[in-house]
Structures are given as C-alpha cells and as structure tokens.
Amino acid sequence: MLNPALPLGFAHHDHTNCVIDTLTAAETYCAEKELRFTPVRRKVLEILSQEHRALGAYAILDRLRESGFGSQPPIAYRALDFLVLNGLAHKIERLNAFIACSHLGYTHTPFFMICHLCNTVAEAQYVPDRGALESAAQTAGFHIEQTVVEAKGVCPSCITKGDI
Amino acid sequence: MLNPALPLGFAHHDHTNCVIDTLTAAETYCAEKELRFTPVRRKVLEILSQEHRALGAYAILDRLRESGFGSQPPIAYRALDFLVLNGLAHKIERLNAFIACSHLGYTHTPFFMICHLCNTVAEAQYVPDRGALESAAQTAGFHIEQTVVEAKGVCPSCITKGDI
DNA sequence: ACTAACTTGTTATAGTATTACGTCTGTATC
DNA sequence: GATACAGACGTAATACTATAACAAGTTAGT
Numbered sequence: 185m186l187n188p189a190l191p192l193g194f195a196h197h198d199h200t201n202c203v204i205d206t207l208t209a210a211e212t213y214c215a216e217k218e219l220r221f222t223p224v225r226r227k228v229l230e231i232l233s234q235e236h237r238a239l240g241a242y243a244i245l246d247r248l249r250e251s252g253f254g255s256q257p258p259i260a261y262r263a264l265d266f267l268v269l270n271g272l273a274h275k276i277e278r279l280n281a282f283i284a285c286s287h288l289g290y291t292h293t294p295f296f297m298i299c300h301l302c303n304t305v306a307e308a309q310y311v312p313d314r315g316a317l318e319s320a321a322q323t324a325g326f327h328i329e330q331t332v333v334e335a336k337g338v339c340p341s342c343i344t345k346g347d348i
Numbered sequence: 349m350l351n352p353a354l355p356l357g358f359a360h361h362d363h364t365n366c367v368i369d370t371l372t373a374a375e376t377y378c379a380e381k382e383l384r385f386t387p388v389r390r391k392v393l394e395i396l397s398q399e400h401r402a403l404g405a406y407a408i409l410d411r412l413r414e415s416g417f418g419s420q421p422p423i424a425y426r427a428l429d430f431l432v433l434n435g436l437a438h439k440i441e442r443l444n445a446f447i448a449c450s451h452l453g454y455t456h457t458p459f460f461m462i463c464h465l466c467n468t469v470a471e472a473q474y475v476p477d478r479g480a481l482e483s484a485a486q487t488a489g490f491h492i493e494q495t496v497v498e499a500k501g502v503c504p505s506c507i508t509k510g511d512i
Numbered sequence: 513a514c515t516a517a518c519t520t521g522t523t524a525t526a527g528t529a530t531t532a533c534g535t536c537t538g539t540a541t542c
Numbered sequence: 543g544a545t546a547c548a549g550a551c552g553t554a555a556t557a558c559t560a561t562a563a564c565a566a567g568t569t570a571g572t
Contacts, residue, residue, distance in 0.1 A: 194488050220569085222519070241559070254521055261518080261560065271503050277441035278496065280528090280559060285494030295481065297490040308484040317459065317499070320472040326461040332442070332498050335481070340489030384538095386550070405528070418552050425529065426550080444528060448547090519568070528559065536551070542544085 194306050194340050206233040207243045209288045223245045228263040237280030278334050299339035357505050358470050370397040372451045374449035392427040402445030402469045442498050457495045
C-alpha cells in the first residue's frame with residue numbers, strides 16, 4: 185500500500201515496487217468498483233507508473249505501439265480518460281501531460297509540484313483547505329465540484345545541484 | 349480602481365467601466381515598470397476585458413484581424429505572453445484560454461472558478477494559504493515559484509436557473 | 513444464441529502552440 | 543545625423559494536442 189504522507193517523485197526509491205504497487209492497487213480498486221481494467225488501460229497505467237514525470241499522450245502512444253497495441257491517438261486518450269475519470273491518474277494541465285495517481289483510494293484534492301528544471305512532478309497529499317478556498321467560493325456563490333492545484337518551482341534535487 | 353474583494357464575472361455590472369478601468373490600470377502599471385504597452389498588447393487586453401469568459405488564442409486572433417492587426421498565431425501568442433508574464437492577464441490551463449486579470453497590482457495567487465455550464469470564469473482573491481500548501485511543499489523540499497488554483501463547478505446564475 | 517452496453521481499431525480532422533526568418537521601430541551611442 | 547542595438551511585429555511553415563465519426567470486436571446478462 186502506498187503511503188499517502190510521503191510525496192513520491194522527489195525521493196530516490198525502487199521503481200519496481202512503484203509499478204507493482206500501483207498496478208495491484210488499481211486492480212483491487214477496479215474489481216471493487218466493477219470497472220474493466222483492460223489490457224490497454226493496464227499498460228497505460230504501467231507506463232505512467234514507471235516514472236514520476238508527466239507523460240504526454242503521444243509519448244504514451246509511442247510506447248503502446250512498441251508493445252503491440254493500436255497506435256492512433258484515441259487509443260491513448262480513451263485509456264487516459266478512463267484512468268483520470270476513475271482517479272487512477274491525473275492530468276497536469278500546465279504540461280498537457282498525465283501522471284499516475286500516487287494516493288489511490290484516498291479522497292484528495294491533488295496538489296502537484298512541477299519542477300521546471302527537470303520536469304519531475306510530485307503529487308502531495310493536500311488536505312483541501314475548506315477555510316480559504318471554500319469561503320472564497322461561497323462569497324461568490326460558486327459551487328465547487330473539483331479543484332486542481334499546480335505549483336511550478338524547483339525540486340529538492342535541482343536545488344541541491346545548485347541550479348537555482 | 350478595481351475592488352479586490354469582489355470576484356467579478358458572476359455579478360451583473362457595466363462592462364464599459366471594466367474595460368476602461370482595466371486599460372487605465374494597465375497603462376499606469378506599464379509606465380511605472382517601463383514596459384511597452386503597444387497597440388497590439390493594448391488591443392488584446394481590451395478584447396479580454398470585454399468579457400468575463402476566458403478566450404482562446406484563436407478567438408482573440410479573429411478579433412485582432414477584424415481590427416486590422418496581423419492575423420497569424422504568433423501575433424496573439426506574443427501579446428498574450430507579455431500580458432501573462434507581467435500579470436495583466438492569466439492563462440486558464442484547463443481551458444487553454446486567457447482572461448484579463450481583475451486584481452492588477454495586488455500580489456495574489458490567482459484562484460479561478462470555472463463554470464462548466466456557461467463557461468464563465470471568475471477570479472477570486474485567494475490569500476495564499478501558506479499553512480497548507482507551503483507546508484506540503486516544505487515537507488517535500490520543494491521551492492514554489494508560482495501556484496495556480498483552478499476550480500471547476502457551477503456559477504451562481506446557473507445554480508439559480510436550476511441547471512444543477 | 514440474442515441483445516445491449518461497452519471497448520477497441522482506424523481514418524480523418526479540429527484545435528492549440530511554436531520555430532524560424534525577415535523587417536521595422538525606437539533608443540542609446542558615437 | 544549616422545550607426546548599432548534591442549525589442550517588437552509580420553508572415554510562412556510546422557509541430558503538438560485532442561476529438562469526431564464510424565466500423566468491428568468483446569463482455570455480461572437474458
């Protein structure tokens with residue numbers, strides 16, 4: 185099980201476990217919700233979980249092709265739509281790219297930290313601040329359904345390298 | 349002067365003043381910072397401030413053409429880059445579209461409320477919650493340079509109409 | 513087996529954004 | 543005033559991102 189307290193991505197670790205853990209969690213999750221975790225969808229999630237960078241749809245498509253799947257855009261986009269819709273992956277709007285969810289099963293407002301030097305993306309557990317955001321929305325009479333928070337900046341390893 | 353406390357966009361009001369106020373504020377701001385507020389840039393900001401919806405680059409381009417400016421994409425993108433870089437406009441990543449800043453001169457982390465029924469966008473004054481976001485970033489050792497918060501939901505007038 | 517709902521494959525096309533290069537304009541310097 | 547420089551604009555070409563539409567295959571329930 186993935187630990188929701190630690191933002192992966194910036195820390196060194198064994199990717200093999202990431203992939204296995206993510207896929208196992210996804211399988212369990214889909215079984216519970218009676219969702220079809222088909223080969224393409226599984227492959228896309230596998231591809232995404234192999235790195236903690238966001239991948240564009242066409243980069244994913246290239247890897248699908250190498251693995252013998254269809255190679256037209258809708259193949260990738262449909263799998264990604266499924267993953268995003270069901271919270272197994274997220275779209276990073278600033279990058280027009282996608283990343284595996286690292287807090288599957290925990291309801292959360294994703295908070296992404298995007299390093300603009302090495303393009304690594306980490307997803308932090310962000311307990312939605314119902315104080316500030318909700319109150320701003322309430323003042324306006326707005327009903328929030330979904331919130332995305334994306335921060336651009338420099339990740340710890342680039343700071344250490346002195347690139348800042 | 350624009351009132352930073354009230355999120356425009358969802359409230360009925362006279363647009364004429366919005367446009368004039370925005371352009372005047374931008375002129376003053378650019379003069380202070382020794383930025384060139386050229387005719388194209390001015391025109392793009394004028395176009396944006398005429399509505400409180402986000403406009404795509406190509407929609408802006410159409411209107412530039414009608415006004416006798418160049419009609420190739422870079423014309424619009426360069427003006428938009430300038431406006432965004434200097435805080436006179438913001439990009440709504442979820443929509444790949446742009447909107448005039450309604451809190452010019454106030455340092456702020458923009459918080460956008462996007463109505464997915466009527467596509468109206470309101471920018472709220474969001475006092476950055478250094479508690480939750482910063483602490484999540486600090487835990488990860490991440491240095492935040494810029495943060496974008498985008499909420500999808502339903503605006504007050506669509507709620508009233510019963511579209512929800 | 514039959515049907516309905518869903519998923520995949522493929523073609524074509526729409527929408528968003530950037531690169532590259534030439535020209536012009538304003539400013540500072542000699 | 544002539545010159546050099548930087549920034550901004552005009553245009554053409556191209557790259558990147560995403561969706562529509564339709565045909566064919568698959569799965570689960572009847």
